Amino acid sequence: MFWKGRNLYILVAFILLAMFASSVLTLTIVGPLSLAEQGQSVSGSKPGASGFTTQEMKKLSTTYELIQGQYLHEVDRTKVIDGAISGMLRSLDDPYTTYMDKKEAEQFNDMLNSTFQGIGAEVSLEEGRVKVVSPIKGSPAEKAGIRTNDIILSVNGDKLDGLSLSEAVMKIRGTKGSQAKLQIMRTGSEPIEIVVVRDDIPVETVHSEMLDGQVGKIEIREFVQNTAKAFKDQLKALEDQGMKALVIDVRNDPGGMLQAVVEMLEPFVPSGKPIVQVEDRKGEREQTVSKGSTKPYPIAVLINNGSASASEIMAGALQEASGAKLVGEKTYGKGTVQVTYQQELGDGSNIKMTVMKWLTPNGNWVHQKGIEPDIAVEQPAYFRASPMSKKTTLKADMLGDDVKNLQLMLEGLGLAPGRTDGYFNDKTAQAVKSFQTEHGLPANGEVDVKTAQAIEDAITKQIRDPKNDLQLKAAADAMRKAIK
Structure with missing residues (x-):
């Protein structure tokens, strides 16, 4: 799709740890946009100017010459230049602006047309740490218990502190079947x-x-090139079955293509109303206006703190322009747009830079704020239980986070541990014995690796059972009441 008024292709911008180094998704614009076409240079000087004063050029050149001639060890010229570029971008203090060297840029480009392999989680770099925005539904990351807002400290023993997001993701990504031991x-x-x-x-x-x-x-798990068509086809199939109300679930959806979400919203947003707006550094706004219509049935949108970017565009547009009800928890809050510059660098490397912010139809900027639900619903406490470390066998009179998470899981399984404060008491031991007996394990009331894994598997099955999804229940109930 072309960005209105500019020769820009809107391409995939969701972030998979599996494939490339970048920030959490969103709305990256990849295409032949020169700085001159934006009417500005990197430095803010006139288009076509070098961007540096003579003194600045001398300072940069002198620094490089000192490194090359005086530093204790010989240096790789390309590494130093790449480091200088990365340093300039890091000084912007924007986790969504990043530099990719030639290899990383190739992985980024391949990702747009490739099958993904990896752990399947969306990340950003915040205060120097790799933060999980959302695990992809059905991905290895979700199945292993990775959650929104987790901080990844190390991978297979290699610490991530001090690395760029590109460097960190290079350590996390890998081939199918290989293990990533993450310290969280x-x-x-x-x-x-x-x-x-x-x-x-x-x-x-x-x-x-x-x-x-x-x-x-x-x-909707993410917004990619085939998502709009699949959405339209499945929407029509539901309508053909006599659907009277609709629940759209974008929980833990990190976003994706602007083109996809706009196409999906067209049938719901009345013609002439804005679907989304963008604003540049000068405060000038441009609207993407609907050419669609409306639907005759009520709509609810399920959201949580893993709903980011394009998901928030969908939620905000349906709420403000179509009267949909938002159900669940506050969204992530990602409201900026990035442009990718590759041709300008000329050597295969790539700069992805934040150049605009997007706003809801009513002009609200959700960045770092998120969108509040109309109907706030939290999931049961055991949905938030962390996997146990399995470093030691848990037994009576022990105290700690592992015990607390064990108790939350036992309670979720209906086994009444007696408390959830992290102290392993007699009732907790009895609950463990009951679980062990039911699952054919030695009923000693202690939690070794085998029992811990069995409990985690059981609670995962419980979480995935739609009968326990309180947010979905609330949305469906609201829609049934709204049916005329």
């Missing part, structure tokens, strides 16, 4: 180790079903 820091707990077996990342981005009461549900 989670709010309110000690660091834990989670082993993720890399695999093919699911490419099916749209899933639909008919719920009770002729309420249709469409889950």
Whole structure:
């Protein structure tokens, strides 16, 4: 798709740790946009100017000459130049602006047309640390227990502190079947180790079903090139079955292509109303206006703190322009747009730079704020339980985060541990014995690696059961009540 008024291709911008180094998704514009076409140079001087004063050029040149001639060790020229570029971009203090060397840029470009392999999680770099925005639904990361806002401290023993996001992701990515041992820091707990077996990342981005009461549900896992068509096809199939209300699920959807979300919103946003707006550094705004219509049935959108960027565009547009109800938790808050510059660098490397911000139809900027739900619903406590570290066998009178997470899981399984404060008491031991007996394990009331894994597998199955999804229940109930 061409960005209105500019020769820009809107391409995929969701971030998979599997494939390339970048920030959390969103709306990256990749294409032949020169700085002159933007009407500005990197330095803000007139188009075509060098951007540096004579003194600045001398300073840069002198620094390089000192490194080359005086530094204790011989240096790689390309590495030093790449480091200088990376340093300039880091000085902007923007996690979504990044430099990719030739190899990383090739991986980025290949990603746009390739099958994904890796762990399947979206990340950003915040305060020098790699932060998980959202694990992709159905991905190895989700199955292993990676959660939104997790901080990845190390990979297979290699610490990530001080690395650029590109460097960190190069350590995390890998081939199908290989292991990534991640040290994870989670709010309110000690660091834990989670082993993720890399695999093919699911490419099916749209899933639909008919719920009770002729309420249709469409889950969108990310916005890529085939998502809009799949969404339209499955929406029509539900409508042909007599759907009377619709629930759109964008929880843990990190976003993706602007073109895809705009096409998907056209049938819902009345003609002439804005779907999304963008604003440049001068404060000038441009609207993407709907040419579509409306639907005769009520709509709800499921959101949580893993819903980012294009997901927030969809939620905001449906709420403000179509009267949809948002159900769940506050969204992530990603409201900027990036442009990729590759031709300008001339050697295969790439700069992805934030150049605009996007706003909702009513002009709200959700960046670092997110979008609040109309109907706030939290999932059960055991949905937030962390995997146990499995470093030691848990037993009576022990105290700690592992015990607390064990108790949350036991409670979720209906086994009444007696408390969830992290102290392993007699009732917790009895609950463990009950689980062990039920699953054919030695019923000693202690949690070794085998029992811990069995409990985690059981709670994962519980979480994936739609019957326990309180947010989905609330959205479906609201839609059934809204049906005329």
